[in-house]
Amino acid sequence: MLNRIKKSVLGSKALSSIYFLVIKLRNRGEVKEIERRKHTPLFNYKELARPLNLYPYFNIKDNNLYGIGKVFQEAGLELDIDNCLIEHGLILGDLVQKHNHASYVPKIVTFSEYRRHKLRKKLIQKEVSCVGPYIKYANTILKEEDIAALRNSLGKTLVVFPSHSNDVTIVDFNSNDFIKKICEIAVDYDSVIICMYWKDIELGRAEEYIKKGFKVTCAGHIYDRYFLDRLKTIILLSDFTMSNNVGTHIGYCICLGKGHFLFRQNLAVDHGLNLNEANQRDKTDWDTYNFDVEIISKCFINNFNVNPSLEQIEIVSKYWGDIS
Known part of the structure; x- marks a missing residue:
């Protein structure tokens, strides 16, 4: 029925x-589980990434x-x-x-x-x-004074967003190259936080970052209603941010006043048997998608400014809308 x-x-x-x-x-x-996770520590990434039903x-x-x-x-x-x-x-x-x-x-x-x-x-x-x-x-998952205390304990912090899989698509990239680039930039920082998507934590991909001494966090499961609140908190812990693919996170970082560096990598995307996901874009959709990705990427490749540039603010305002 x-x-x-x-x-x-x-x-x-x-x-x-x-x-x-x-x-x-x-x-x-x-509902009870979602509310319980609201109080889960940010670096208890395995708990935050556990699947939820809608x-x-x-x-x-x-x-x-x-x-x-x-x-x-x-x-x-x-x-x-x-x-x-x-x-x-x-x-x-x-x-x-x-x-x-x-x-x-x-x-x-x-x-x-x-x-x-x-x-x-x-x-x-x-x-x-x-x-x-x-x-x-969004609100923040932590109180203002708790964010300040955590920032103080972390010191100067780089927050990193690896390109992520989801519940129907698996994304692969050369993690060794990505980690090497993170280490190059991390020389100027006291702490590195890797903000991973729940699916990649489920796939066991956090361990290679942990081995490098990075902290791992997760904004939560896709059905966690505090996801955006937690993500905002994570971004606000940063002094600078980086990633290896164009996505929603870039505009969110700029909106919150955080500079962003994009390390472009080739991605292997496996849709498995999900033909709806694999075929959702026709040729025109893909051509226009790739055009937009290139326009955005140019503003963030080789950028190491801790404050967003005027060009970055303008491009985010175009694609993400008014950030004020």
Whole structure:
């Protein structure tokens, strides 16, 4: 019965309510676990990365990812969260995901006017609202005085975001080259924090960073409603940030006043048997995606300024929206 409802849930508000009510009842124990993890120490990465089942606080699945709906609700944004679909992060190129078309909601919420233009070309029947980088609306997982004390104990800190896998896609890169570059930059820092995605911790990839003496943390599972709050806290611990792929994190770092260095690497992406993920972009989508990646990358390759440059602020404002 539930599977039959699931097939129609995107196009029907009534069926969506029924479906997510059943999921709430089935997974109600996750609420207690999510609240418990709110108090888990930042460097207890294995605990923070443990899988969670979806507890749908909102009746649009996307609005539950990374705690985005919670963040908007607490920030007092005037959005009817059960009647809009919030894009989960930075989506480059012309791609408009199929569930955006199929969803009953009349509104899509995204980062920037640039992205709004892309969406409007394919979703002419839907309203599109731009709110800028979501991280600016988040709270922190720690109190201000606790962040200050932790920063003091860490000293000058480099926070690193490795390119990550997810629940349907495995991403590989030359970790030896990446760690070598981290070590080169870390000469000027007292501490290095590797902020890893939950899936890569699950795959056992934290150990090679631990062996180098780096600290490892995790913003949480995709269904952890304190993900963005925790991520904001992690970024605020930094004096400088770096990564090896263009992603949402870059704009979030700049939004929070942290400079960012991009170390470009070749990535091997394995979608397994998930053809929907593998085929979600056509040639035009890929061409426009690669174009956007190159434009953004130029602003962050070979950049070692601890404060964001005017050029970086301008490019983030274009793709991520208003950072003020």
